[in-house]
Amino acid sequence: MTTTDRxxxxxxxxxxxxxxxxxxxxxxxxxxxEVLFTWDYERSRPALVKLYEKAKTSQWNATTDLxxxxxVDNEKMAAEFGGSNARFAVLQNLDGSPLAxxxxxxxxxxxxxxxxWMLSQFLHGEQGALVCTGLITATVxxxxxxxxxxTQVVDEARHVEVFARYIEEKMGGAYPINPNLGGLLDNIIxxxxxxxxYLGMQIMVEGLALAAFGMMHMVTSEPLLKQLLRYVMxDEARHVxxxxxxxxxxxxxxxxxxxxxxxxxxFEAALALRNRFFAPEVWERSGADPRAxxxxxxxxxxxxxxxxxxxxxxxxxxxxxxxGLLDAGDGWLRQKFTEIAVIQFEDWADTSEEYAxxxxxxxxxxxx
Ligand SMILES: [Fe+2]
Ligand SMILES: [Fe+2]
Numbered sequence: 187m188t189t190t191d192r193x194x195x196x197x198x199x200x201x202x203x204x205x206x207x208x209x210x211x212x213x214x215x216x217x218x219x220e221v222l223f224t225w226d227y228e229r230s231r232p233a234l235v236k237l238y239e240k241a242k243t244s245q246w247n248a249t250t251d252l253x254x255x256x257x258v259d260n261e262k263m264a265a266e267f268g269g270s271n272a273r274f275a276v277l278q279n280l281d282g283s284p285l286a287x288x289x290x291x292x293x294x295x296x297x298x299x300x301x302x303w304m305l306s307q308f309l310h311g312e313q314g315a316l317v318c319t320g321l322i323t324a325t326v327x328x329x330x331x332x333x334x335x336x337t338q339v340v341d342e343a344r345h346v347e348v349f350a351r352y353i354e355e356k357m358g359g360a361y362p363i364n365p366n367l368g369g370l371l372d373n374i375i376x377x378x379x380x381x382x383x384y385l386g387m388q389i390m391v392e393g394l395a396l397a398a399f400g401m402m403h404m405v406t407s408e409p410l411l412k413q414l415l416r417y418v419m420x421d422e423a424r425h426v427x428x429x430x431x432x433x434x435x436x437x438x439x440x441x442x443x444x445x446x447x448x449x450x451x452x453f454e455a456a457l458a459l460r461n462r463f464f465a466p467e468v469w470e471r472s473g474a475d476p477r478a479x480x481x482x483x484x485x486x487x488x489x490x491x492x493x494x495x496x497x498x499x500x501x502x503x504x505x506x507x508x509x510g511l512l513d514a515g516d517g518w519l520r521q522k523f524t525e526i527a528v529i530q531f532e533d534w535a536d537t538s539e540e541y542a543x544x545x546x547x548x549x550x551x552x553x554x
Pocket of ligand 2: 315342392421422425
């Protein structure tokens with residue numbers, strides 16, 4: 187099936203049915219991209235030089251800069267987070283819901299599972315970022331981008347470290363990677379084109395992460411998680427800016443046909459990222475039939491779901507616009523993003539303009 191005739195509400199895709207559950211400890215992916223040396227050491231990209239300097243002064247230490255001795259109340263945290271999920275209201279209120287029999291106890295248990303699942307996917311996505319950015323140091327042809335990517339590798343190691351520790355110490359263990367997220371990471375790494383690593387990771391996966399971290403940071407009052415997310419977001423904003431600043435230059439020189447294939451990749455990634463939030467693993471562990479639940483959620487008028495999706499894409503859409511991807515080729519991607527109801531925040535600031543204002547580490551140090 188090509189991207190253009192794909193059913194965006196394919197339940198099998200939402201369930202991740204095309205991919206076996208990842209229950210192995212080590213997962214291998216073939217990698218086909220070319221490794222590039224450059225003998226041109228001139229610092230010719232001032233925006234990347236500035237970003238690199240910022241990265242060097244905004245490092246933090248996961249071991250000493252976070253209050254790890256905080257006692258975490260999982261039920262309270264899940265209740266705060268669950269309350270923001272208006273997208274589940276249709277399952278609670280409408281006739282014919284497969285969860286009509288669920289009471290407060292079932293929803294409270296689901297909220298805890300959902301929270302653990304969400305942080306677990308953050309963890310696995312962070313490892314994806316660690317691997318992809320290591321790859322970029324090798325495949326990108328520009329010295330300024332190799333320097334910057336090297337700082338991002340350290341950032342991502344720290345992010346994997348903090349989420350792994352939080353889940354292990356405060357939540358009692360992680361969910362496996364969601365098949366839609368895992369499949370997307372494989373596709374990003376498999377691709378031969380160096381810019382696709384950036385587009386898939388820095389623009390799509392990290393753009394969505396930045397918005398999702400922001401939503402969780404806003405609703406949680408748990409002090410350790412709040413500070414952890416604040417510092418991770420401070421780094422993520424630079425990473426997304428790295429993608430925008432690098433690809434903007436590169437995409438300005440591509441043909442219409444080459445741009446169309448990037449638009450298609452971005453849309454496939456968007457579907458995988460959206461689909462993962464249907465979280466079939468959580469429904470299953472909570473004793474519900476994932477297929478029936480997802481079918482009901484998507485087959486019913488659900489403004490809560492549309493708003494949730496639009497918020498998740500509130501960084502991705504303005505950044506795609508800045509890259510020229512939204513409106514190239516008669517607005518192909520604009521139309522697709524409209525179809526999946528994520529176009530809403532297209533005129534919000536793009537991350538290459540707002541990253542400096544999100545630097546929480548520098549702000550804390552200036553106030554100290
Ligand atoms: Fe990260
Ligand atoms: Fe990142």
